[in-house]
Amino acid sequence: MELRTLGTSSIRISPVIMGTWQAGKDMWVGIDDAESTRAIKSAYDAGITTFDTAEVYGNGHSERIVGNALNGVRDRVVIATKVFSNHLEYNQVIDACHRSLKNLNTDYIDLYQIHWPPGTFGAKKVPLEETMRAMTDLKAQGKIRAIGVSNFSRRQLEEAATYGRIDSLQPPYSLFWRKVEKDAFPYCRKNKITVLAYSSMAQGLLTGKFGRDHTFAKGDHRFRNKLFQPKNFKRVQEALDKLRPIAAANHITLGQLALAWIISQPGVCAIAGARNSEQAVQNAAAGNVCLSDEDLMAVDTIGRIVTDPLDDDPVMWEW
Numbered sequence: 001m002e003l004r005t006l007g008t009s010s011i012r013i014s015p016v017i018m019g020t021w022q023a024g025k026d027m028w029v030g031i032d033d034a035e036s037t038r039a040i041k042s043a044y045d046a047g048i049t050t051f052d053t054a055e056v057y058g059n060g061h062s063e064r065i066v067g068n069a070l071n072g073v074r075d076r077v078v079i080a081t082k083v084f085s086n087h088l089e090y091n092q093v094i095d096a097c098h099r100s101l102k103n104l105n106t107d108y109i110d111l112y113q114i115h116w117p118p119g120t121f122g123a124k125k126v127p128l129e130e131t132m133r134a135m136t137d138l139k140a141q142g143k144i145r146a147i148g149v150s151n152f153s154r155r156q157l158e159e160a161a162t163y164g165r166i167d168s169l170q171p172p173y174s175l176f177w178r179k180v181e182k183d184a185f186p187y188c189r190k191n192k193i194t195v196l197a198y199s200s201m202a203q204g205l206l207t208g209k210f211g212r213d214h215t216f217a218k219g220d221h222r223f224r225n226k227l228f229q230p231k232n233f234k235r236v237q238e239a240l241d242k243l244r245p246i247a248a249a250n251h252i253t254l255g256q257l258a259l260a261w262i263i264s265q266p267g268v269c270a271i272a273g274a275r276n277s278e279q280a281v282q283n284a285a286a287g288n289v290c291l292s293d294e295d296l297m298a299v300d301t302i303g304r305i306v307t308d309p310l311d312d313d314p315v316m317w318e319w
């Protein structure tokens with residue numbers, strides 16, 4: 001998989017990034033630590049060099065699993081983690097970073113991201129200037145190599161960028177969720193900010209494995225995902241039916257088609273979550289898929305069957 005540059009930093013990342021929210025266990029069902037560890041190692045063996053986690057994923061559990069799994073290859077991988085919206089005061093950011101360093105069993109974080117904007121999830125609305133002061137101090141001390149933001153609007157991103165260099169934006173982005181295209185995309189392109197697309201397979205929906213009558217196990221947060229609601233289901237299945245022959249003609253899975261479409265765009269990488277080795281290896285293989293312009297255009301148009309009728313709310317879940 002050919003590596004790409006993260007923003008204007010010297011960090012090189014894989015176009016398919018492994019997401020490890022699953023490894024945190026909270027909000028997912030049936031996750032096994034040994035399997036999460038195997039998945040991370042298999043992803044690395046299959047060419048993924050970049051791993052995304054967060055302090056909030058199982059209250060440090062995901063970070064500990066990632067740190068453990070990558071222990072022997074730390075200098076060959078890029079680790080991205082995040083500070084949650086309840087830790088955005090200056091001292092809280094510094095403390096959260098030190099906790100993450102300990103969890104990850106490392107002395108530097110490659111990419112440190114502000115997970116959600118100030119004031120979200122009932123948190124105090126800390127001025128961005130204060131949070132960014134902590135982030136830039138951590139960078140100056142070498143504890144983090146680059147700063148990113150996640151779930152920020154263009155306006156919030158622009159403001160954060162006035163306080164320090166931002167190298168990435170992590171928004172929800174997939175064939176079935178494209179709101180960021182109209183909002184922050186042009187700004188990112190112009191300012192060389194890499195887009196790290198999360199829920200890049202629409203939380204599994206784009207793999208085509210969830211049928212009309214699917215219900216999630218109790219404790220699986222995905223029942224709150226707007227794309228899984230009955231009002232969207234008919235359009236989702238219609239789009240998947242149209243995507244299937246394109247995937248088949250390219251000898252790839254639907255999930256790989258969804259990831260390949262994302263990473264075909266310059267400056268955009270796909271974070272693919274996985275609960276086991278098989279998924280991680282399949283997702284890694286998408287990093288080597290090259291679709292024709294014709295297929296890319298067809299896939300793009302099919303995605304709009306789902307996205308065109310959606311409203312403008314950028315948040316993918318009804319929390």
Ligand SMILES: NC(=O)c1ccc[n+]([C@@H]2O[C@H](COP(=O)([O-])OP(=O)(O)OC[C@H]3O[C@@H](n4cnc5c(N)ncnc54)[C@H](OP(=O)(O)O)[C@@H]3O)[C@@H](O)[C@H]2O)c1
Pocket residue numbers: 018019020021022052053115150151170197198199200201202203204205207209255271272273274275278279280282283
């Ligand atoms: N910044 C943020 O606020 C934010 C929010 C969400 C996610 N993220 C990050 O982005 C990552 C990815 O997002 P996501 O996990 O929400 O969604 P996703 O990557 O679109 O979907 C992940 C799910 O898709 C299924 N899947 C993955 N690979 C598969 C394969 N090869 N074959 C069949 N099924 C497969 C699995 O479902 P099953 O579990 O049902 O097998 C898996 O749990 C997360 O792990 C996290 O690192 C960040």
